[in-house]
Amino acid sequence: MLTLPRIPLPPHPLPEAWAVRSARPCRTFRRRACASAAACPSPRRDTGRSGTLLPFPPAPPSPDGSGSWLHKGSVERRAVARQRRSGREEGRRSWARLHPKQEVFPQANDSGFFPRPDPCHPCPVNPPRTRKTGIHHDPCYERHDTGAGHPESAHRYRVLQTALSALRPEFVRIPGRKATLQEILLAHDQDYHDLVVRDVRSYADFLSTGDTMISRDSYDVALEATGALLEAADAVVAGKVNSAFCAVRPPGHHATASRGMGFCIFNHVAVAARYLQSRHRLGKIAIIDWDVHHGNGTEAIFLHDPSVLYVSLHQQHIYPHSGPASERGRGAGEGTTLNIPLTGGSDGTAALEEWTRLIDPAVNAFQPDFLLISAGFDARKDDPIGGLRWDDATFSEMTRRSVALADKWCGGRIVSVLEGGYNPAGLASAALAHVTALAG
Numbered sequence: 001m002l003t004l005p006r007i008p009l010p011p012h013p014l015p016e017a018w019a020v021r022s023a024r025p026c027r028t029f030r031r032r033a034c035a036s037a038a039a040c041p042s043p044r045r046d047t048g049r050s051g052t053l054l055p056f057p058p059a060p061p062s063p064d065g066s067g068s069w070l071h072k073g074s075v076e077r078r079a080v081a082r083q084r085r086s087g088r089e090e091g092r093r094s095w096a097r098l099h100p101k102q103e104v105f106p107q108a109n110d111s112g113f114f115p116r117p118d119p120c121h122p123c124p125v126n127p128p129r130t131r132k133t134g135i136h137h138d139p140c141y142e143r144h145d146t147g148a149g150h151p152e153s154a155h156r157y158r159v160l161q162t163a164l165s166a167l168r169p170e171f172v173r174i175p176g177r178k179a180t181l182q183e184i185l186l187a188h189d190q191d192y193h194d195l196v197v198r199d200v201r202s203y204a205d206f207l208s209t210g211d212t213m214i215s216r217d218s219y220d221v222a223l224e225a226t227g228a229l230l231e232a233a234d235a236v237v238a239g240k241v242n243s244a245f246c247a248v249r250p251p252g253h254h255a256t257a258s259r260g261m262g263f264c265i266f267n268h269v270a271v272a273a274r275y276l277q278s279r280h281r282l283g284k285i286a287i288i289d290w291d292v293h294h295g296n297g298t299e300a301i302f303l304h305d306p307s308v309l310y311v312s313l314h315q316q317h318i319y320p321h322s323g324p325a326s327e328r329g330r331g332a333g334e335g336t337t338l339n340i341p342l343t344g345g346s347d348g349t350a351a352l353e354e355w356t357r358l359i360d361p362a363v364n365a366f367q368p369d370f371l372l373i374s375a376g377f378d379a380r381k382d383d384p385i386g387g388l389r390w391d392d393a394t395f396s397e398m399t400r401r402s403v404a405l406a407d408k409w410c411g412g413r414i415v416s417v418l419e420g421g422y423n424p425a426g427l428a429s430a431a432l433a434h435v436t437a438l439a440g
Contacts, residue, residue, distance in 0.1 A: 006348075008332040082195045097415050124298060131412070133416050133439040134235050134244035136174035136228045141249045144222070145215035147205075151385060151422040157249050160418075164247055169436065171332040172241050179271065180228035186274035187267055187301055196222075202220060210261035212250070222250060224264040225349035229268045229417050232330035236413045237280050243403065243414045243438050245375070247431065251419040253295035253374045262293065262320060268417050270301045273308050273378045276370050283307060286368035288359065288402060288412075289314070290351075290395075291376025291419040294323030294339065298374065309366040311359055313351060315379070315388050316341030330390040337360050344387035348394025351379075354402060363405045371414040374400075377421030377430040385422050392433040401436035412436070 041189035064135040125273040139161065184193055192209070198209050200219040207214055223249035232244035251271060254262030272419040273285040286309040287302075294314040299322070302308040312323055340354050363371075377395065379388040399416075416438065420426035 010072060014056060014151045029438065037410055045366040047207065050311065081390040088261050091196035106265040125336040131243070131440040133169075133174055133435070134172040134241035135164060135166050135167065135247070135435060136176060136232060136234055136244065137225070137247040138228070138393060139422075140224055141221055141247075143215075143217040144180055145217070145248055146250075146263075149357055150213060152250065152420075154414065154423045156422060159245070159424035160247055160421075160428045160431055164435070166383070167432075171435075171439065172230045172235075174228065174235055174241075174244055174246070176224055177231055178220065178223040178242050179230060179243070179266075182208075183230060183271060183275060184223070184226065184266060186278065187257060187270040188255075189258045192260075196260065207260045207265065209259040211261045212263055214265070218250070225249060225252070225264050226268045229272045229415065232415045233272050233280075237276070237282075237370075242412045242414070243406070245431075245438055246415070246417045247437050248418055251376070252289075252417070253289055253291060253298045253376075253419050254293070255297040256300045259297075261297070263420075264297065267297050267301060270298050272372055272415070272417075273302070279305065282369040284309070284366060285370050285372060286363055286366055286405075287311065287372045287374065288363075289376070289419070289438050290381040290398060291374055292383070292388055293319055293376070293420060294341075295374055295419075296320045296322040299323070299327070299337060299339075302333065303329055303337060304331045304343065306332045306336055308333075309336045309338070309368060311338045311340070311362060313340045313354065313359070314342065315344055317344070318387065336366070342388060345379075346388060348390040348397075351388075351394060352397060355398065360401070363409070367409050369410055369413075371402060371410050373402060373414065373416035374419045375416040375431075376419035376432055377427050378419075380421070380423065380426045380428045381432050383421065383423050385420070394428050395430045396433040396437040399434050403440065 090438060119376045129156055137160070141157055145154065146152055181193065195208060196219055200216065203216060205213060225246075228246045228248055232241075232246050235241050236244055245337075246268075248268065250263055250268045252264045252267055254260075255264040255267040260266075269289075271288055276285055283350075284307050287298060289298060289310070289312045292315050294312050299310055299312065302310050306329075314323055316323075323339040323341055325339050325341060327337055327339050329335055338358060339399070340358055342350060342354070378386040379381070379390045380386070380395075381389040381391060402416075403412075403414060406412050416434065418431070421430065
C-alpha cells in the first residue's frame, strides 16, 4: 500500500469556518498533496460558485482503488468539517487534538495577532458607531456684565449652565481657552480688534461701534467664547467627539469684520469657519443659523466667499432689518447665501417645511466638509424679544436634520454655538432639547 508522509498545512489567510465551504482545491495545494504532479487528474478551475477554496485537496483515486493513499491530514480535516457543520462544539476540540503542534490562527497576544472570528457570531461588516457629544459651559462667561435688566444677562446664562450641569456623564466636557489675536484676525480687522481693547480699557459702557454693552472683563470673556468654539472644533476633527455644543456669551453672529453690534463683540462662528479652513485644511464649511434675528455679521463676512455656505432661518421685519430672500451672495460667492425670512407668529411647522424645501437641497448641493450651527433659541414661543412660536420639538427636529446632513457629507462633524435666547427657563429647555438631539 502506498502511504504518503504527512505534509504540514501552510497558513491560510481565511478563517477556518470559511475554509470548509468548498470542495474545490486550488492547483498548488492539489499538487503538493499528491506523490507527484503527474499522478493527479487535471485540476478544475474554480468558478466561484462553491465559495472559498480549500487549503487541502480532495481525495483523488489511489492506484489500487482503495483510496488509502490520501494523506491522513485531509481525512481528519474532512471529519472536523462535518462536525462543525453539525454545530457541535466537539469539532473545535478535535482540531486542537489532531494538530497539537500547529495553530493555524493564533489567539491575540502582544505580538499583534488577532483572535480568530467565532463562526457562530461573525463580526459585522460595519459595526455600529457610538456617537460622542462634547459640551462646553463655564462660569467665566458670567463676568461679562451687561447691567441690570439687560436681556442678554448673566442670570440667563446661570440658569442655562445649571441645566447643562445636570446632563448625564456620557457627555464629554470640552475645555475652554482664549482665542489668540491671530485667530481673531481670521475674521476681523486689526483696527476693530484694537478698538475693542481701547473701549474695554477705558471702562466704556458700550462699544463705540454700536449697541453692545461691555464691562472691564468683556474682552477676555469674548476671547474665551471664541476659543471654546475653536477647542470644540479641534476635538471633533481629532475624533474625540462627533459633535459638540458650546454654551458661551456674549453671542457673535451680528458682529461684522469691523463692527460689533446686537450684543455681539467677536463673531465666533465666522472665526471657527476660517479656523477650520486654515488650521485643518477643510475646504467647504456650512453654517446654519436659526436665531430669530438674521445673522447679518456672518452673512457680511462670507458674502463673497464661495467656500462657505451661510443659511439663515429668521423672522422678517425685525432687528437688524436685513436678510431678504433675494440676497444670494455676491461675486464669486453668489449662490452660497440662503436667507429664509419667516412671518412673525408662525410656528415650527412652517420652519420645517422651509427646511425641507430649501435647506436640505442647498446643503446637499454644497456638500460641506464641516457643519457649524449658530444656535439661537429666541424663536421659542415664550421669548420676550422674538416673535415666532417654535417649541422644543422644533429645535430637536432641526437638530436631528442637521446631524443627518453632517453624517451624509461631513463624516458626522458638527459643532453648534449659543447665540440668542432671552427667557432663561425657555432657553434652558430648548438648549437641552438641542443637545439631546445632537447626541442622537
